[in-house]
Amino acid sequence: MNDLSSLRCIVLGAGGFVGTNLCRSLVGQVDTLRAFGRRQSFPEALSHKDIDWIPGDFSDSSALASAVSGCDTVYHLITSTTPASSNVDKLYDLQANVASTLHLLDICKDQNVRRVIFVSSGGTVYGIPNQIPTPENSPLNPICAYGISKLAIEKYLALYEHLYGLEYRILRVSNPFGPFQTAIRSQGVISAFIHKVLNNRPIEVWGDGSIVRDYIYIDDVVDALKSASLHNGSERIFNIGSGSGKSLTEIIDAISHLRSIDTPTRYLDARASDVPTSILDISLAKEALSWQPKSNFLDGLNKTVAWQEHDFNV
């Protein structure tokens, strides 16, 4: 299989940030495109006639089974928690993410799905990294329950391939940003910061602004997801990021500079779930997926600001 056109796809979590962008990119390129999720953050964005929107809750196994039926490729983008919220209720995090994914994998096995592509978390599975940029074979010591859940799901995916031949690919995505990322629900600092700047409200930062993350423009993540659906090599887990890092302070400065708006910043207590620095080594994905991030950071940031200015107001 070397092109997307024969794929019968379902995107789980299609109403969210990554899912919306993925669906908009896949539509017209694949044989079938189902979009499954609890709600659409931007219904207009998924209104294309070839996107089959199926409303449903990830924890509802029968809805899920019906949605997956007939598909060969499953993009699993659902996350029911955030790193910070996961530490507050670890049991909910386990149930909503891991237990529900076990139901999904049984459904995929029973329905002879060919491949599951899972978005894991490049920013949390490694914990406090002992090597930066961090390659895939680094120690895995999450400091939030969210990272532990993602890891457990990774291991179950490997188990289902071992036991039943259900193929999988895992993308450990860093911090994606871009259009359709909302400023609410703690989805991403860039969209939240842009929202504050555009609305002349003070930015609130956890910690002193020195936290460094690997930000990647959403189009590059979508490219990686598409490559992962066609990949034929023996590798299973790929870091997907820009390969370089920026501090929160740099992000704030860049946004302010783009629109010449000087925004006051308030510094709050650091959070226990935040690692100081996260930058991914993306060599493996470049080589094995023939993928690389194409977007320049400032171009991506500019498009994201423009999208919030013109297309969307929270």
Added chain:
Amino acid sequence: MNDLSSLRCIVLGAGGFVGTNLCRSLVGQVDTLRAFGRRQSFPEALSHKDIDWIPGDFSDSSALASAVSGCDTVYHLITSTTPASSNVDKLYDLQANVASTLHLLDICKDQNVRRVIFVSSGGTVYGIPNQIPTPENSPLNPICAYGISKLAIEKYLALYEHLYGLEYRILRVSNPFGPFQTAIRSQGVISAFIHKVLNNRPIEVWGDGSIVRDYIYIDDVVDALKSASLHNGSERIFNIGSGSGKSLTEIIDAISHLRSIDTPTRYLDARASDVPTSILDISLAKEALSWQPKSNFLDGLNKTVAWQEHDFNV
């Protein structure tokens, strides 16, 4: 803290094989000894007046909270599944082991428990090892849900120490054998094989008998558990095994030879949950815990056979 005498201990899973042996060894050496479990396989074995038996189910949080109250040291030996059964119902395995342990860790945090000592699985967390003997820092790719659950619990233990200062030590124990291991409930091949030999019934082997495991006599496991309660170094995870391997065929031959009984063997299909070879590298435990296995394999086997002959008939 360098001796056991001040410890206020609770053994979770005290009615089982490892728990029974641990309680019998700890009694008289520690300040307080509570024994928690659903049932006692051998009530006589735990009848000492200084063993406070508390019947309860691990999934019953309030019973657990009441049992843990006032203890500083928690030995977590509970496993509700086996490697083979875990693959049949992965969701049950997750709920019974991981979710229940999250409840336990919240209880330990709330009650200011000093340390949790957890028995993990040296035979399953590594999956099919790429290095034999296998050291602790090897890749972790379980081929059974049981191993994934153990791994997830290991990660949660690290998280609770990071977030709340709850200390932990993890023993990745290989295949323990000895008195109080029952021949039923798939607890261990050695006790099962001994039972067949002593009762002149054919032995059933999954696969062709070539599967190699690292068998360790229970007294050596108990020693390691006691060392782990006092350990002050920075290490957290220790392989506990004999450091060498024996095939199923060798085990059968050794038992038959001990009692000069020739036992017919039936070979069944291999199980997907079984790795071909598992032998642990125990260098770290030797160095950091000042521990080493003291029992000679044949001596341990002889004691186990004698125990089944004289003290116990299933």
